[in-house]
Amino acid sequence: MAKPKKTPGKAPDKTSGKAPDPTPEITIGKRYSPKELADILGVTVQILTYLRMTGRGPKYVKFGRRNVIYSAVEVNRYLKEQERLSTSDDGTRYTRLAPYGT
Secondary structure, eight states: OOOOOOOTTOOOOTTTOOOOOOSOOOOTTOEEOHHHHHHHHTOOHHHHHHHHHHTOSOOOEEETTTEEEEEHHHHHHHHHHTOOSSTTOOSOOOSOOOOTTO
């Protein structure tokens, strides 16, 4: 029997009882259109457009006047840069501190 596909943001599969993997499924070496990437990340194409316009999103390649593609490597790098330790973490600290007393 084929395993059901994992889809981020979906309800648990009733047959397995396990919650879906919340990690986006980004394949290294693949390229994504804005629509494909928006679906994977669970955002709208307009949000990706806004991030491109403000220079705050993942790096992309633009060819011609309208064609935009995102490299999976750059998307993974961008997602890694967005990781935070807490809500007060502004992203300027690059190393995790050792636990107190060690």
